[in-house]
Amino acid sequence: MNKNYETVSIDLARIEKLTEQVDSICSLDIPADIPNGDMPGDKIEIGESHIEKARTIFPELVKEIQKAASANPYHRATVCVCGGSGVGKSEIASILSYMLTKAGVKSYTMSGDNYPHRIPMYNDAERLHTFREGGMRALADAGICDAKVFETISKLQKDEDDANAAHVNEYDWFEHYLNGGKTALTNYLGTNSEIDFGEVDTILDAFLNGADKLWLKRMGRDEATLWYDEVDMSETSVLILEWTHGNSDNLNNVNIPVLLNSTPAETLEHRRSRNRDGKLDAPFTMMVLEIEQNKLKEQAHKAKIIITKAGELIDFDTFKQLMD
Template identity: 55%
Template sequence: MEKQTLATLAASIENWRAPEVPADIPHGDMPGDKVEINQGHIQKANLIFPLLVPLAAKAAEISSRVVVAVCGGSGVGKSETASLLSHYFRSVGVGAYTLSGDNYPRRIPQYNDAERVRVFRTGGMRGMLQKGVYTKQNGCALQKLWVADVDADPSTALDEPWLQVYQAAGRAALADYLGTEREQDYDELSAILAAFKSGAQSIWLKRMGRTEDARWYEAVDFSEVSVLMIEWTHGNSDFLQGVDIPVLLNSTPEETRAHRRARNRDGKIDSPFTTMVLEIEQKELDSCAHKAKLIISKSGELLRYDEYRALMDTQGV
């Protein structure tokens, strides 16, 4: 395929036709990440790409290299859609690379999951102390709830005011941790985006597996790359610097729950703690949604921000 600039691509985008999608297209660089592209992902990418190209061409007037962030909640198809968009750019002669933001937490998944629980429980106990509801009896009852892993379950607190205090304070503490600089290494990723835009020909990118010894860096050749595609829940965060075009793949809380129920083949549902994490992440995504250049619904429709706002308001977000 002959190389072309984003400007020339934008000038002819009305004639663009989606290429075939091979089974082995390159995807995000998270070790062990599994990308399973289906027709729904292709439909979304086909909608986004002709809208994205003119935005990228405009951004390229300032910097010849452009950063696109595909963000959204759990199960919305970030990895698949970002991989398709990069494939589409490459298919028309514009170099693109897909970077997974999940390589940039401060802790490996196991330790970060434990830190999330620690933050919630520590915040909850401190809240009890501040409200004067911590007693030896309540402390012992709380420990039993920890062992059963139901201390975040609202149903356990219906007749226990002290536990309501614990859960509210713990949730507030967790909200101050999730997606912040305490959890994610935004500085490192922002520095990578700055290096990319400055014209770096090769950049060392982080790889993070699921164990402590599965962390390393790889030198990636960016000499032919014009579009850096980030797929990440936090790609539209105020903490991340250097993103030109945030693309929000939206999913309402009910759509997210339905997706996760369908994905759990063994019939198990998310734990109360995981449900709380997803709810907090939904609110974080919502707080930054006004910055998104494109918003796509779960069903694959383009939404204006006011349409998005009306949809989410009906869900209480």
């Protein structure tokens, strides 16, 4: 799909001059209506904390972009801004892109959420089915799946409470179900079964190989809102991938992973603060977040830049201490 393109080489001098502009760019006022990623219907709300984090990241990002672009024959670089739920990936990626463009280095923000195999509604259903099938299979393997157990599980599923670890204390068989389901879900989330990493990596590869245009996917909430746009990349120096899974081992063409870190306690507090009806998140949702966070932790050693939720740049050793 992305092979029918001409190649262009970006002027490296513009990137080299970034160093001289860091202070002035970091002091820019950031408008609320800056361009954001290419996910249909995605709305960002830029707050002062997002701006401050972007200002902290920017000087380090400039150094990494200069190194990557100097080593690239077309003087281009790819960046991913990754992290868990509520860390501000969309907002911070958009601000960094705006800052680069204002400095004369044009960038484009691409949303990885356009690239699952299934539209959101079906993917959510597939996640839940994967968990439940894994749980039931684990019960069967343990020889526990009798009529009474099935009746109890069926009720818990209808109540959307079958991922609740508290039931381990109620039923001596429940741990088999919970662990089997969680293992199956772990083997699905953020893998090639869920996401078309191949397409994303092909796009990144084409960009790094000088593509003057790219066909980029757009995925809405239903089957009737899925299409591709041809995007002009002829003057673009930096492609920013905004995505939870941007630092995945399934991607080979990300030059600069930027991890927006959040501890499990911070993630939970954020979700509670956004819960307008006062209800806690469903146990299954919390399990998904836990699995995603574990995968982010496993991949963090590759990050070139790590910033905490409090806005502090840290190294990998400090990250490990925080997460432990």
